[in-house]
Amino acid sequence: MTPDISGRYRTAAFSASPGPSSLSIRNRRRGPVLVVLSIVVGTLGWSGTVLTLPAAMILPLLWAKSPSRLVAAAVSGGYFLAASRGLPQGVATFYATDLWPGLLLWVMASACFITVHALLWTQHPGKGRLVRYLAAAVLMGVPPFGITGWAHPMTAAGVLFPGWGWCGLVATAASIAMMTSRNWPAAVIAMGGFWLWSAATWTEPSLPDGWKGVDLELGQSLGRESSLEHHRGQIATVRARAAEGSRFIVLPESALGFWTPTVARLWQEGLRGSDITVIAGAAVIEAAGYDNVMVAISADEARVLYRERMPVPVSMWQPWRAWTGQSGGARAHLFANPVVELDGAMIAPLICYEQLILWPALQSMLHFPDIVIATGNGWWTAGTSIVAIQQASAIAWAKLFNRPLVTAFNT
Known part of the structure; x- marks a missing residue:
């Protein structure tokens, strides 16, 4: 009986020994995927085509799905640097090939964006996460952080809800907040519907008479x-x-x-x-x-x-x-x-x-x-x-x- 008992003990000890869990493996894989997606979202949303602006509203979802604060920072950085990718080249042209002013502004602006989103990230789902992302959106919309608050997802309001005015802005804020919650699939479907409808009926702003x-x-x-x-x-x-x-x-x-x-x-x-x-x-x-x-x-x-x-x-x-x-x-x-x-x-x-x-x-x-x-x-x-x-x-x-x-x- 003893060998059986010791064998059972050995089996239990082996099964309880530390090792990489399937959850940690998934988290390690998820990080790079989220960063790549954030770069795609930043590039597509800020391509210069007005109807692609709603792609930027995927950022809150990627931020919320980040398994750690470090990944949330990398997601924010990937999005922001992709969205503002033309700045260093443009400023270098402005200063006649001096790249440093452009890089300085690029780094300063991205540091503000990354810091705000990284500090407000939380791993706990629920209302707290929702409120934290809305706080990040507000901070990046008004001075002092808003001075470099380029590529703000709220800009997409004009594409999703043309003519809605302040109600459209509130609806957009509610949508990006939902993207950080467990109800994000419903938010994606709803925004996708509004996006398709807007694209199908889109007209350019009118030019005033005279x-x-x-x-x-x-x-x-x-x-x-x-x-x-x-x-x-x-x-x-x-x-x-x-x-x-x-x-x-x-x-x-x-x-x-x-x-x-x-x-x-x-x-x-x-x-x-x-x-x-x-x-x-x-x-x-x-x-x-x-x-x-x-x-x-x-x-x-x-x-x-x-x-x-x-x-x-x-x-x-x-x-x-x-x-x-x-x-x-x-x-x-x-x-x-x-x-x-x-x-x-x-x-x-x-x-x-x-x-x-x-x-x-x-x-x-x-x-x-x-x-x-x-x-x-x-x-x-x-x-x-x-x-x-x-x-x-x-x-x-x-x-x-x-x-x-x-x-x-x-x-």
């Missing part, structure tokens, strides 16, 4: 060329477009270069005898730095219409200069002038970088604008999808709140 956006292909000379011939050529372009029946002509960011009394008088004189109003990008130089602005010019008036709330960090907005007593760099007006008035219409302006982040568009929509104007100077993004992503984001916000959209970009 308005025209002018895209230019002047490369890096736009904003740097200040000759009389250059301005006269721009005025001729405006008059030609106005002859097609438009009264309000929108030109891209930086179209007028430095805004000075001389430039203002030149344009007013060029518009003399017409009822044309030009909205164009310019830079206002001051002792402490400069403002990236939109100006409104007619034969009777020339004024600064809008001062950019959030210029591009690092390349334009350099707050450390003020901290160290230096001057220079673009000023950020964060929550100022979310809407501006022109000829009785309330306008929501979005310049370049503001189209990539959440709060400028939402802050403007709180004031019920009549028109959205989105401009940019994207010559430095050649070979990337950055301008297409900006345009897709502007279209999504205009569609969500059912507002006419005017765009003008330089490439």
Whole structure:
């Protein structure tokens, strides 16, 4: 009997000995798969095609399914780096092959995104996980983290729920919250249904009567060329477009270069005898730095219409200069002038970088604008999808709140 008993003991001891469990093996395999999927989601969602934006809403599911905080960080990083993949190349072009500013901004922005999502991750399912992801979404939507809150899944609201306005935004928030719960299959099916319906019935935002956006292909000379011939050529372009029946002509960011009394008088004189109003990008130089602005010019008036709330960090907005007593760099007006008035219409302006982040568009929509104007100077993004992503984001916000959209970009 003893051998049998000892044999049974030995068998029990062997079966209880430590070793890799099937659960831990599955977890180890799951991590790399989730990271690869996050890269696919980031690439597809932010391809520059507006109808692919809802793919970004898969991120909360991948985050929630992460078996550890480390994997959640890797999933967040894979998504964010894939979504913003064009930035280093674009900034290197902007700085004439100096890759470091672009890499610095890329690393800083991804570090913010990864840190927020990693710290708020939890392995415990339920309401706590749902609330934690919504907290991450809010943090990445408003300053300070929202300053680099690119590729926000909430941008997809305009594709899933066009015309729903704030109700559509709430529905999108509820959908991404459900993606982190046990009910995620129902959320996927529901969002897939709305996505298919939207794609089947999709139309571009309307263009307001009498308005025209002018895209230019002047490369890096736009904003740097200040000759009389250059301005006269721009005025001729405006008059030609106005002859097609438009009264309000929108030109891209930086179209007028430095805004000075001389430039203002030149344009007013060029518009003399017409009822044309030009909205164009310019830079206002001051002792402490400069403002990236939109100006409104007619034969009777020339004024600064809008001062950019959030210029591009690092390349334009350099707050450390003020901290160290230096001057220079673009000023950020964060929550100022979310809407501006022109000829009785309330306008929501979005310049370049503001189209990539959440709060400028939402802050403007709180004031019920009549028109959205989105401009940019994207010559430095050649070979990337950055301008297409900006345009897709502007279209999504205009569609969500059912507002006419005017765009003008330089490439």
